[in-house]
Amino acid sequence: MHFSVKLSRSDTLEFNGECLARVAALNHDDTVRRQFSVYACGAGFVAERVDYPNTLDVRFWGAHCSDNFAIYDFFGNEPLANYLYGSLGISVPGLRQL
Secondary structure, eight states: OEEEEESSSSOEEEEEOEEEEEEEEEOTTSOEEEEEEEEEETTEEEEEEEESTTSTTOEEEEEEESSHHHHHHHHTTSHHHHHHHHHHTOOOTTOOOO
């Protein structure tokens, strides 16, 4: 599929790939506060973070990631990121599946 990911407010990356996982943290009224996505793209990945989508305060981040550790470096260790790693089934520092 064809995807368009905003790397910042002004830069956009368009690519063909596959969405591997998309997770969201919700506000009390069930609107999306933050959304994390990871796409397979060629030999690597594209990571995307969107804060406050569909609002005037929307903010975008995106990055090319070569491996699982680059994905971890992009998202960090906040709870939504940890949920994403579990959805992807990847190993990251500090978390282990038993």
